[in-house]
Amino acid sequence: MSDNLEHLCAELENLDPVDLVTGADCRAQAQEVLANPSIALRLKTLVADLLMQANQRLVLKTVGGEDSY
Numbered sequence: 001m002s003d004n005l006e007h008l009c010a011e012l013e014n015l016d017p018v019d020l021v022t023g024a025d026c027r028a029q030a031q032e033v034l035a036n037p038s039i040a041l042r043l044k045t046l047v048a049d050l051l052m053q054a055n056q057r058l059v060l061k062t063v064g065g066e067d068s069y
Helices: 003-013 020-035 041-062
Strands: none
Touching: 003 020, 003 041, 020 041
């Protein structure tokens, strides 16, 4: 795995404490990886799983009982 992809995975695992702009940039980078046909499926699956987990943590953190998603 390339250093850039390893860095992205580490960022996705630790998105909770970062500001919204940094988190949005990281999510955009993950989307670029998923859209890139030259990246192996197993790496895309890893990034997709990490992105989904980060998004689930964000939902749990920002959506309250009276809010809708």
